[in-house]
Amino acid sequence: MTVAIPAVPLGKVTHPMKEVYLDYAATTPVSSEVMSEMLPYFSDVYGNPSSIHKAGEDAAQGVRLARSRVANFLNCDPEEIIFTSGATEGNNSVIKSATKTQVSGEKPHIVISAVEHSSVLEPAKEAADEGLVDLTIIPVQPNGRVDSDLILQSIRPETVLISIMYANNETGVIQPIEEIGKRIAELNKTRKNKIVFHTDAVQAVNYLNCDVKNLDVDIMTLSAHKIYGPKGVGVLLVKKGTLIHPLLVGGGQEYGLRAGTLNTAGIVGIGTAIEQVQNYRAENERMAVVRNYLLDGILSSIDGSFLNGSRENSLPNIANVRFEGVEGESVMMALNDKGFFVSTGSACASESLSPSHVLLAMGLSEIDAHGSVRFSIGRYTEEKDIKELLSVLPEIIDRLRNISGSIKEDIKKLVT
Amino acid sequence: MYSKEIIDHFQNPKNMGAIEGVDAVGSVGNPVCGDIMKIYIKVGKNESGEDAIKDIGFETLGCVAAISTTSMITEMAKGKTLDEAMKIEFKDVESALGEIPPVKLHCADLSVRALREAIGQYKNSNRIS
Numbered sequence: 001m002t003v004a005i006p007a008v009p010l011g012k013v014t015h016p017m018k019e020v021y022l023d024y025a026a027t028t029p030v031s032s033e034v035m036s037e038m039l040p041y042f043s044d045v046y047g048n049p050s051s052i053h054k055a056g057e058d059a060a061q062g063v064r065l066a067r068s069r070v071a072n073f074l075n076c077d078p079e080e081i082i083f084t085s086g087a088t089e090g091n092n093s094v095i096k097s098a099t100k101t102q103v104s105g106e107k108p109h110i111v112i113s114a115v116e117h118s119s120v121l122e123p124a125k126e127a128a129d130e131g132l133v134d135l136t137i138i139p140v141q142p143n144g145r146v147d148s149d150l151i152l153q154s155i156r157p158e159t160v161l162i163s164i165m166y167a168n169n170e171t172g173v174i175q176p177i178e179e180i181g182k183r184i185a186e187l188n189k190t191r192k193n194k195i196v197f198h199t200d201a202v203q204a205v206n207y208l209n210c211d212v213k214n215l216d217v218d219i220m221t222l223s224a225h226k227i228y229g230p231k232g233v234g235v236l237l238v239k240k241g242t243l244i245h246p247l248l249v250g251g252g253q254e255y256g257l258r259a260g261t262l263n264t265a266g267i268v269g270i271g272t273a274i275e276q277v278q279n280y281r282a283e284n285e286r287m288a289v290v291r292n293y294l295l296d297g298i299l300s301s302i303d304g305s306f307l308n309g310s311r312e313n314s315l316p317n318i319a320n321v322r323f324e325g326v327e328g329e330s331v332m333m334a335l336n337d338k339g340f341f342v343s344t345g346s347a348c349a350s351e352s353l354s355p356s357h358v359l360l361a362m363g364l365s366e367i368d369a370h371g372s373v374r375f376s377i378g379r380y381t382e383e384k385d386i387k388e389l390l391s392v393l394p395e396i397i398d399r400l401r402n403i404s405g406s407i408k409e410d411i412k413k414l415v416t
Numbered sequence: 417m418y419s420k421e422i423i424d425h426f427q428n429p430k431n432m433g434a435i436e437g438v439d440a441v442g443s444v445g446n447p448v449c450g451d452i453m454k455i456y457i458k459v460g461k462n463e464s465g466e467d468a469i470k471d472i473g474f475e476t477l478g479c480v481a482a483i484s485t486t487s488m489i490t491e492m493a494k495g496k497t498l499d500e501a502m503k504i505e506f507k508d509v510e511s512a513l514g515e516i517p518p519v520k521l522h523c524a525d526l527s528v529r530a531l532r533e534a535i536g537q538y539k540n541s542n543r544i545s
Contacts, residue, residue, distance in 0.1 A: 327478045353449060367450065404475060405434055407475050407476070410452070
């Protein structure tokens with residue numbers, strides 16, 4: 001197979017037209033403040049933070065500051081912060097650790113929800129397939145929320161881990177993490193083998209309270225590139241006293257829980273990014289206003305368009321919408337041609353053809369799940385961007401519905 | 417991800433839409449995979465007196481590749497005799513469109529099946545072997 005060579009040098013912007021980025025849930029640009037704080041750590045401060053000479057110590061200082069900033073944000077001790085390569089590593093570590101947890105000769109039992117990110121779902125399914133764990137997948141309601149009663153009912157004596165995401169990446173639906181956390185903590189008081197409660201908070205960090213004491217969370221996964229930090233760095237908060245087996249072993253970095261030379265610049269980046277999140281909390285309301293403008297604009301101007309999930313208990317920046325009689329990728333590519341960047345479900349799933357497991361879990365049919373598009377806004381989205389989107393989207397949907405013609409009616413006959 | 421040809425057919429599909437008074441319709445795909453295609457054909461004699469595709473149209477609910485492959489195959493089949501059209505393979509559609517991403521190759525296959533189903537249906541109802 002031939003490898004395509006990019007027609008322009010890497011890093012050059014290829015689109016002369018105006019671009020409107022509406023895919024902040026996939027990733028965010030690095031903010032200028034984050035960028036400028038990171039830069040010296042690529043070259044000037046080049047030491048290995050684990051070295052004890054001055055070059056190393058200088059780098060270690062940057063890491064220490066970042067660690068304390070993250071700890072401050074999560075209301076935990078700096079020693080509870082483990083830097084990782086990102087959320088996929090964090091989530092894999094948690095699941096794989098649970099497979100090694102001994103429960104008096106019994107097979108460990110893991111509980112997750114049906115709408116978890118694939119970096120939780122896939123390792124959990126793999127571990128179950130390999131016979132390492134028993135896995136319970138808790139269904140969600142049509143609004144995308146899990147019922148904490150169902151989680152509590154699924155607990156067994158050999159349950160070692162419950163992993164429920166804080167807010168969903170495809171729909172923005174928020175799970176009742178504090179309620180679940182408190183109920184598990186209550187239960188743990190009388191249990192011999194404690195249940196570890198983990199939450200993937202990657203999408204939540206920008207908008208929701210992540211005080212882990214308040215949430216009663218034992219382990220939390222975070223990622224820098226969703227909060228205007230760099231790609232390739234994340235955090236695993238592991239509360240003291242929580243048992244976790246490292247995924248990567250070697251040089252014993254990160255209190256022996258994550259071996260590997262520290263990504264100094266990236267770590268400095270996530271520290272600055274998370275501190276900035278605090279300053280942008282006042283933006284949440286503005287974000288919800290812009291999101292609602294987008295959503296109301298779509299629903300009122302396009303017949304046969306529906307919100308997946310609900311506006312309540314949802315992040316202020318995501319709108320997942322399905323359009324009857326069209327397929328999501330076509331909408332995405334037609335918008336792309338006009339300079340609007342959105343996504344179908346999650347960017348991670350675009351390589352696979354199966355419809356979103358999140359939308360299917362919410363009770364959507366395959367065809368409805370295929371017809372869904374995620375719009376996610378962010379810090380740099382303005383109302384005029386949405387106005388421009390709304391000026392092109394109805395025409396695109398119309399055009400695609402002309403192409404699908406009578407097929408929409410055929411499907412209705414199939415279903416009824 | 418997509419070639420210029422694929423995007424062109426996606427943006428300006430050829431032979432789009434159902435045709436009135438057609439002789440046969442081939443319908444393939446299913447809601448699970450997300451791609452559904454219908455190919456409509458009108459058959460008539462060509463100059464040599466053979467059965468040929470006089471008019472053709474399509475409807476597709478699906479991704480970019482699904483729309484462009486059906487658009488392309490209708491262009492390729494138009495005017496061909498039924499036997500010639502029957503011989504169009506997914507590789508022919510692929511090479512006509514430039515490179516199709518591997519994960520989307522089944523779309524080219526679906527479009528071939530839709531066309532063949534339409535031709536098969538016509539032959540069956542007209543007792544042509």
